[in-house]
Amino acid sequence: MRHHLILRVVTKMLVGTIILFAFYVQFHGDYSPGGGFQAGVIMAVAFIIYGIVFGLDKVQQVFPPWIVHKMLALGVLIYAATGIISLFVGFSYLDYGALSPQHPEHGQHWGILAVEFGVGVTVTGVMVAVYYAFAGRPPRLSDEEW
Amino acid sequence: MLVVTAISVVRLKSLFAIAMLSGVFSLLSALLFVVLDAVDVAFTEAAVGAGISTVLVLGTLALTTRHERPTKHSQVVPLFVVAVTAAVLIYGTLDMPNFGSATAPAQTHVSPDYLERSVHEIGVPNVVTAILASYRGYDTLGETAVVFTAGIGVLLLISGLRRRREDEDEDEEGRES
Numbered sequence: 001m002r003h004h005l006i007l008r009v010v011t012k013m014l015v016g017t018i019i020l021f022a023f024y025v026q027f028h029g030d031y032s033p034g035g036g037f038q039a040g041v042i043m044a045v046a047f048i049i050y051g052i053v054f055g056l057d058k059v060q061q062v063f064p065p066w067i068v069h070k071m072l073a074l075g076v077l078i079y080a081a082t083g084i085i086s087l088f089v090g091f092s093y094l095d096y097g098a099l100s101p102q103h104p105e106h107g108q109h110w111g112i113l114a115v116e117f118g119v120g121v122t123v124t125g126v127m128v129a130v131y132y133a134f135a136g137r138p139p140r141l142s143d144e145e146w
Numbered sequence: 147m148l149v150v151t152a153i154s155v156v157r158l159k160s161l162f163a164i165a166m167l168s169g170v171f172s173l174l175s176a177l178l179f180v181v182l183d184a185v186d187v188a189f190t191e192a193a194v195g196a197g198i199s200t201v202l203v204l205g206t207l208a209l210t211t212r213h214e215r216p217t218k219h220s221q222v223v224p225l226f227v228v229a230v231t232a233a234v235l236i237y238g239t240l241d242m243p244n245f246g247s248a249t250a251p252a253q254t255h256v257s258p259d260y261l262e263r264s265v266h267e268i269g270v271p272n273v274v275t276a277i278l279a280s281y282r283g284y285d286t287l288g289e290t291a292v293v294f295t296a297g298i299g300v301l302l303l304i305s306g307l308r309r310r311r312e313d314e315d316e317d318e319e320g321r322e323s
Contacts (some may be wrong), residue, residue, distance in 0.1 A: 023195070025189075030275045033185040041193040048201055076294045078288050094283035112279040118289050125223040126297030127198055134205035 004053070011053045018046040027113065036116035040123025048131050056135050068129045075085050075122025081112045148174050162205055169200035186274045 025032075050060035068133035083094040096111020151171045159166050172195025179188035243249065264276040278286055 018235050029272065033189050033272065033274070035275050035278060038186070038189045038193055041190070041198055045197050047199070052201070062164075072294055072297050076302065079290050083283070083287070094287070096280060096283075105183070108276075108280055112275060114281045115283065115286065116275070119286065122290050122294050124298075125233050126223055126293050130202065130295050130300045131198075132206070133300055134202060134209070137304070 007053050012101055015046050017048070018042060022046065026116065029114055029116055030109065036119025037123055039116075040120040041127060042091075043120065043124045044127030044131070050083055051131065051135060053131030056132070060132070063128065065129070068104050068125050068132065071121050072129060074129055075118045075120070075125060078121060080117050082111060082118070085086030086111075159213055160282070161211075161213060162204075165200055165203040165207060168203070169196045172196040172199070 015026045024044035025034035025042060026036065029035035029039065047063050050062070052114055082096070082132050088091055094111075094115075096108045096115075148171065151167055151174060155164050155167045155171065158167070176188045176196065176309055179185075181192055255276040260277055260281065261273060263275050264281075
């Protein structure tokens with residue numbers, strides 16, 4: 001898409017904002033609508049739009065596939081590990097009160113943040129990986145046929 | 147508007163227009179969810195349905211063809227199946243309580259309990275997040291695992307296997323020569 005000047009400029013301006021919004025949705029999810037699933041999708045959208053406008057090679061320089069593939073598993077591990085931490089402190093699995101036994105409310109807060117972060121990481125990874133998988137194949141349609 | 151979009155999706159033959167219109171359909175249903183006060187669901191629908199799936203459908207289109215092939219089979223049987231399913235679904239809604247009714251199971255069963263407990267037990271203002279991540283922590287762990295499995299599946303189907311087959315081809319060529 002070398003020739004679409006407006007698209008490229010607008011994308012450059014928007015990508016940062018989209019990522020910022022994703023972080024807002026991610027870490028503000030306990031006060032406002034949103035959470036890990038939505039934040040992960042928005043984060044992935046930032047990379048996907050960059051990939052669409054500037055090409056797959058450029059976005060894979062920023063966000064290489066091997067990191068994406070590690071993120072898939074990392075998110076689930078973060079989630080599961082949060083539960084295991086509470087097992088070690090003597091609470092039941094995924095009981096976030098364990099993270100701060102004096103103030104169970106604070107523990108719940110931290111636990112929800114950690115778990116949502118895990119969800120966000122996995123969802124970002126999956127969405128970007130699926131996009132890479134589709135976009136990485138040589139297309140059968142040329143640009144003119146659209 | 148939802149109905150108009152759905153009908154035009156069925157009538158159209160150009161797959162590109164259909165992909166765009168299904169994005170529009172998702173956006174409209176997101177608006178519907180906002181009207182129903184389900185902001186979290188609307189958020190997800192707008193981001194996933196209207197955003198990512200449209201891009202993925204377009205990506206798939208680029209790998210296949212642009213136009214729908216005319217069907218060769220008779221369309222009576224599919225029409226019959228769809229009509230019966232729709233009739234059963236509409237029959238199912240007849241028993242549902244009126245919209246916003248105070249005696250509906252959704253208002254009386256567990257929701258008041260969660261609404262009362264979550265404020266002092268979890269201390270998180272967004273009850274949806276409290277239920278999702280804390281009371282229903284196992285479910286969400288399972289959901290994350292499902293998303294993970296789906297991602298792995300797509301990778302295996304679309305990128306991984308192809309690479310391995312190329313490797314095997316190269317191996318065989320190597321052996322033959």
